[in-house]
Amino acid sequence: METKHTPGPWKIHKxxxxxxxxxxxxxPNEDGKSYRLIAKMYGFALEEGKANARLIxxxxxxxxxxxxxxxxxxxxxxxRECEDCPVGAALKKVEIDAS
Numbered sequence: 001m002e003t004k005h006t007p008g009p010w011k012i013h014k015x016x017x018x019x020x021x022x023x024x025x026x027x028p029n030e031d032g033k034s035y036r037l038i039a040k041m042y043g044f045a046l047e048e049g050k051a052n053a054r055l056i057x058x059x060x061x062x063x064x065x066x067x068x069x070x071x072x073x074x075x076x077x078x079x080r081e082c083e084d085c086p087v088g089a090a091l092k093k094v095e096i097d098a099s
Contacts, residue, residue: 005094008060010038012053020045025056066090 006027013024013035023044026035039056043049069087 005060005063006036006038010057010060012057014044015040023049023053025053063094066094 008027010025010027013026015022015024020042021044022040022042024040025038027038028035041049041053041056044053066087070091073087
């Protein structure tokens, strides 16, 4: 299934010099000078905020890993026969719930 998300890699970019400045989740453009904004987050000074930012930036790679796991295991998600599979449940959040 084709998704409409911004392809990775996504990176963390601090949007200011203050300790509590928001951070941005970005995707650098090919020119290396500009970028596409994915999300802006506050609370980055907290350890939880840093962990959330790392998790968000890993999303494109994790999505590809889930698709790989589905193709290379007994997962039947893409055949719509998977009921209790955690891989299928995660893919559903991306491919169905977001539509």
